[in-house]
Amino acid sequence: MFFLITLLASFIGSSVNDQGYKVLKTWDFIGDERWTYGNEIINPKIKDSKLEFKAEGNDPILYGPEYEPLPANNRQAIEIRLKASSPGTWELFYANTNEGRFGGYSQDQSIRFFVPSSDDWQTVRVNTFWGAMGKTIKIRIDPACGHFEIDWIRIIELTDSDDLVSWGKNKWFIDQKSGSIDIKDDLLIVKSNEGGCTFLAFTEIDSARLPILYLRAKAHNIENVSFCWANNVVNGLHSFGIQINPDDQFHTFNIDLSKFKEWRGKVDVVGFIFGEKAYDELVLGDFDISDTQKGEPDFELVNIVAEPVIRRQGKTMILSVYIRNTGADTYSGGKAFIISEDFSVVGEKEFTVPSLKFNERAMLRWQLIPQKSGNMPIKIRIDNRFNLSASIRVEPAIQITKADYVPEPKPVDTSPYEIGVYYFPGWSPDQWDRWQKQKGFPERDPVLGFYREGDPEVADWHIKWAVENGITFFMYDWYWRNGKIALEKGLEEGYLKAKYRDYMKFCIMWANHAPFADHTLEQLLTVTDYWIERYFHLDCYYKIDGKPVVSFFAPDNLTHDLKGSDNVKKAFDEMRKRVKSAGFSGIYFIACGDNSPNSQERFKREGYDAISAYNYPSAGAKSSLWASYKTLMQAHVDIWNNSLRANTLTYIPILTVGWDSRPWHGNNALVRFGRSTEHFKDGLTYLKDWMDKNNRHIALLEAWNEWGEGSYIEPNSEFGFGDLEVIRDVFGKTKDKPQNVAPSDIGLDNYSIDKIDHKLLD
Secondary structure (H helix, E strand, O other), rough: OOEEEEEEEEOOOOOOOOOOEEEEEEEEEEEEEEEOOOEEEEEEEOOOOOOEEEOOOOOOEEEEOOOOOEEEEOOOEEEEEEEEEEEEEEEEEOOOOOOOOOOOHHHHHHHEEEEEEEEEEEEEEOOOOOOHEEOOOOEEEEOOOOEEEEEEEEEEEEOOOOOEEEEEEEEEEEEEOOOEEEEEEEEEEEEOOOOEEEEEEEEEEOOOOEEEEEEEEEEOOOOEEEEEEOOOOOOEEEEEEEEEEOOOOOEEEEEEEOOOOOOOOOOEEEEEOOOOOOOOOEEEEEEEEOOOOOOOOOEEEEEEEOOOOOOOOOEEEEEEEEEEEEOOEOOOEEEEEOOOOOOOEEOEEEEEEEEOOOOEEEEEEEEEEOOEEEEEEEEEOOOOOOOEEEEEEEEEOOOOOOOOOOOOOOOOOOOOEEEEEEEEEOOHHHHHHHHHOOOHHHHEEOOOOOOOOEEEEEEHHHHHHHHHHOOOOEEEEEEEEEEEOOOOHHHHHHHOOOOOOOOEEEEEEEEEOOOOOOOHHHHHHHHHHHHHHHHHOOOOOOOOEEEEEEEEEOOHHHHOOOOOHHHHHHHHHHHHHHHHOOOOOOOOOEEEOOOHHHHHHHHHHOHHHEEOOOOOOOOOOOOOOEEHHHHHHHHHHHHHHHHHOOOOOOOOOOOOOOOEEHHHHHHHHOOOOOOOHHHOOOOOOOHHHHHHOOOEOOOEEEEEHHHHEEEEHHHOOOOEEHHHHHHHHOOOOOOOOOOOOHHHHHOOOOOOOOOOHHHHHH
């Protein structure tokens, strides 16, 4: 059943205003043309020509009416004027047909976008980049959960205007006031606003004939720039990252775009995404897309591999630097050396750089001894012409005797706070393909290498590092498929057989998403019996109010499969009876779901004790591709505050520790760039302050080891023990904290399934 609301859809052909766009179609909430709303749009009503409604559940939907076919191009955008009680990620779907399983809609014809909370009217623009569709006939909007008012929805088309800046062959503009753009001395100077900047140009490029991106640029305070484009063949804005040296010197880049499968057809939008904070600056000296490389030799730092993964002050390390000639001209060869007051060089200080043609690579290698600890800057200079900069994490010097096993943990007291961390159990030897996808990301290398999850000794290292840095419990992602447990080795063969398991707690989050399906009461009771037999009786199982804790990743799947909330309640009652008959006081059920008032009311009716989430990767993101890590930390506070509006269920706050899912999802992945231990500590401080203010003592972090998604705090090459140590800095009760120890410190180092050669990444 659907709720029907009347709207007026007016076509305004070529009406152009003075703001650089023309309005193609507008829906006002005053007429007789019908939009259709799904069941999770609650109490929709028209008031003063505005649509007011609440959205709840897993899939609230606003179905737009079909309209006369509108020719599609990549200059078009959707604008929504609205008020939002809570921030959240919305999704736009679009279609050019009514055929197919979902009436013409599909996931590859959709765009996610973030809507901030606002009690005042705000206009949110969603650039569609739907030019590959040829035409559109309808749209669908899936709001986040919360209370909203919408004034109007419209389709616009961006036009040439006085706001566009002519530079080179193109006219450039800042997208949605995300920065400033200017020309000075024939240079295009772009400065970012807080949270990042996107600037674009409309073009007409034959991708097959013009495959080479030529760029001469310099950067201030930024190390990564994302080049992006849209075409008439593949929907969406496509991108890849360019490492750029933040030394305020111009550098030359030539990139073969034909290696990207999305560089196809007619490319009619190009641009860049960069910046984290206000006044981050990118300066373009030249830009072209042509059929040939240009420019003198220059170098890109492709990868740095620092070994061992944990470097100690005063101990020898090996630094392998992979460079690439990005200029069209051949580099004739020369000398490279390291400039740093924080490292001494062992042996030869100069390294011979061979002759390199365009795109050819070389490896430079030094033995170094760090003289300090922390994030140590380092500079590689080639021929007194080229400078490449990086930062190497170094841990403090340590004095410890050798051992033949993991040293006994020394837990840090964080009472009354209990901090849990999600644990993804996907790294056992039979899951080697996941480790292989880490190729090219040496900064993520774990201290244990590409480890054999399911080895109790690996689990003991994880337990030791967790409890010595303020973590109370692991919440394992738990899988049950086709009537049996899956991805279980990390928990059942590792943690449960670990020598030190009783030093920390564990519980489970049932990952009851696809391919698992068709929840039934019989299945739920079978699973409950498994939990009772295998987990609940253990002293190390985490309990709240004496009840074993179980979280559901997809509570809406339960509601759907059991055909309603009443049946979920009955199932939970039966599950609790089983648990009580085994001697427990019940189960403490947590819903990983929406925290809006209506959803909280439903979850309470179904029998949940609390709500939380798995992560919020797009929180505060201004772009669906690259967005600031700093704003990710800041945006969680609004989400936590939103949970309090209902005051129905206990909300357990969750902090997403990072997000960069390129190993899983390639170049079109969301990247929260600019991640640092300092920003993470800010996020933890926000979390503690919120918990203190709202009388909470339990919180979750996501995650310990989601390596492929870029959400991890397990000790690694880039951050060392830093991210763990700030957890105990924020939540620990005393300043007397144990020194973190790596296997290499005590003569242990045999945990890897195999080794990945990062230099092989193209």
